[in-house]
Amino acid sequence: xxxxxxxISRMPVLVKRIIAGILLVVVILxxxxxxxxxxxxxxxxxxxxxxxxxxxxxxxxxxxxxxDYMGSAQVGCVRAIFPRGGGNPCWWVRRHADQWT
Numbered sequence: 153x154x155x156x157x158x159x160i161s162r163m164p165v166l167v168k169r170i171i172a173g174i175l176l177v178v179v180i181l182x183x184x185x186x187x188x189x190x191x192x193x194x195x196x197x198x199x200x201x202x203x204x205x206x207x208x209x210x211x212x213x214x215x216x217x218x219x220d221y222m223g224s225a226q227v228g229c230v231r232a233i234f235p236r237g238g239g240n241p242c243w244w245v246r247r248h249a250d251q252w253t
Contacts, residue, residue, distance in 0.1 A: 185233045192231060199237075201226040202245045208253045222253075 192198035206222040229242040 182234060186236070189230070189232045189236045193237075198231055199228060199239065200231050200242050201228050202242060202249070203227075204245065204249050204251050206251050206253065227251075 189198055203224050204227050205224050208220050208222050209217040210220055212218055227245055228239055229245040230236045230239040232241050233243075235241060
């Protein structure tokens with residue numbers, strides 16, 4: 153068996169190890185985020201609010217849409233990496249500060 157053939161035969165093992173490593177990192181990150189969220193809930197600092205701009209798309213007779221500014225509003229969010237407690241993470245809400253209806 154040549155060196156090239158040996159390397160090709162070990163590729164599936166290497167790919168499985170890389171996928172397992174990535175999966176392990178994601179599980180650890182999710183569990184750590186959950187623990188931090190539970191600690192913040194216990195100390196009443198898990199939730200925050202972010203100011204967002206709200207717009208509405210009004211259909212016109214010619215088939216086009218008119219975009220109207222409805223104002224700004226405070227939207228509740230969760231101080232976590234992943235969505236928790238029925239709310240979106242604050243980092244996500246800040247990145248999507250314009251809401252369209």
